[in-house]
Amino acid sequence: MKLNQEPTIDINQLRDYSSLFSTKNVAKWLDGDFSLIKTKISRYNETWLDENKSCFDYLRHVYKVLEENYQNEYIFKNTFLNTELSKPPLKEDTKNPDVKWFNEFKVGNSIADLAMFNGKSIAFEIKTEMDSCKRLEAQIKSYTKIFNQVYLIIPESKLSTYDRYDVGIITFNPNQKKFKRRKQSPTYTINPDAIMNILHTSEYRSIVRQHYYSLPKNINSFNQFELCSKLIKDIPIKKLNKYFIHHIKQRNVVSNDVLMFKNFKEFKQLGNALKMTKTQYQTMVTQLKLPIEYNL
Incomplete structure (x- = not known):
């Protein structure tokens, strides 16, 4: 042999x-x-x-x-990175050094398998033949609170199982090693409370300072979350979305060179x-x- x-x-x-x-x-x-x-x-x-x-x-x-x-999941995720990053529109995003990719991004009690931040934010959730969809509704609900687009990456054979979800869908044919995409239009209805639970202290303070030009005079380590949360809720959603993406992209994540x-x-x-x-x-x-x- x-x-x-x-x-x-x-x-x-x-x-x-x-x-x-x-x-x-x-x-x-x-x-x-x-x-x-x-x-x-x-x-x-x-x-x-x-x-x-x-x-x-x-x-x-x-x-x-x-x-x-x-x-x-590893094979699915790796195949996706190898094939889809070389095709539009992700090809342009990945070549851009300003784009940031995360392997696993925590949102509440859920963790997106992949996340991309550029001019918009995208979550990718992988469901293999071995996965069930019992937690999927809760996952999607969490992701849509902070991401502009959500995509499921699934086996082509499972399309009928996941087709009912109001998200983008990327199907994979393992025999042809090809992905097909059902696009989802971006939305900007992010949730300020969900954003606050993701941002680090320095990040939400920076957003408040950037938008209001200064922090509240009475801010301290005990009340800063509550004060900044109230102020962030008053920022127009589209502008808050831009602030959020900008600050997440400043985090230390994987270099696009490897991808x-x-x-x-x-x-x-x-x-x-x-x-x-x-x-x-x-x-x-x-x-x-x-x-x-x-x-x-």
């Missing part, structure tokens, strides 16, 4: 394979710890230890197996999730390309 072939794989092995691409384990690679890769090779693919192959080769092999047999890499498609989402610099990303790949015996 060739190295790039696998016998029939059971679901437990696929789940075990998928752990290789968890942020917790990949963070160890940055410290030169590749022990988990060795564990998987010893457990499932011992012949790789006898070949002149690298950890990079092995991870690509595992990724391909997952891509063909186990479309989990625009055309090579090493298997690891793009990892660079995004771990906020790797271009240098960190390239160093990690260089280390992974060393022979397996060197790293293990």
Whole structure:
């Protein structure tokens, strides 16, 4: 049997394979710890230890197996970043150095899988074949309080399940590796209370100062949230939306350089999730390309 072939794989092995691409384990690679890769090779693919192959080769092999047999959230998100960021309108947004992408963005009790802030804000929620939609209404309700657009990224086979939701929908055909999009027009009905619960103290103070030219004279650390909240509620919604996006974009998030890499498609989402610099990303790949015996 060739190295790039696998016998029939059971679901437990696929789940075990998928752990290789968890942020917790990949963070160890940055410290030169590749022990988990060795564990998987010893457990499932011992012949790789006898070949002149690298950890990079092995991870690509595992990724391909997952891509063909186990479309989990990482595969979905990574495929989306690899294919859709190179197409309009996201291509123009991603090339713009002023655009900020977040891997996971907390809104109340919900966490959007991806979020983009440019002239508008967009939330992307991923639902795989393995996910249910029981929490989706609550998630959408949370996202629409602060985002101008909300998109679901779903398998094409699940369109009938999610078609009833009043959001944009991006469907993925795993066989063709293509996404199709049902656009959603931007809305600007953001909720000031929801905004306040997301902004850091320095951010909401800055918005008040920017709009009113000064902070209240009686403001202190005990009353600042209440005072600023009242003032922010009086800011016209479209203007508040601009202030909010501007301040979120100032946060330290992933560089677009990593997202625009055309090579090493298997690891793009990892660079995004771990906020790797271009240098960190390239160093990690260089280390992974060393022979397996060197790293293990």
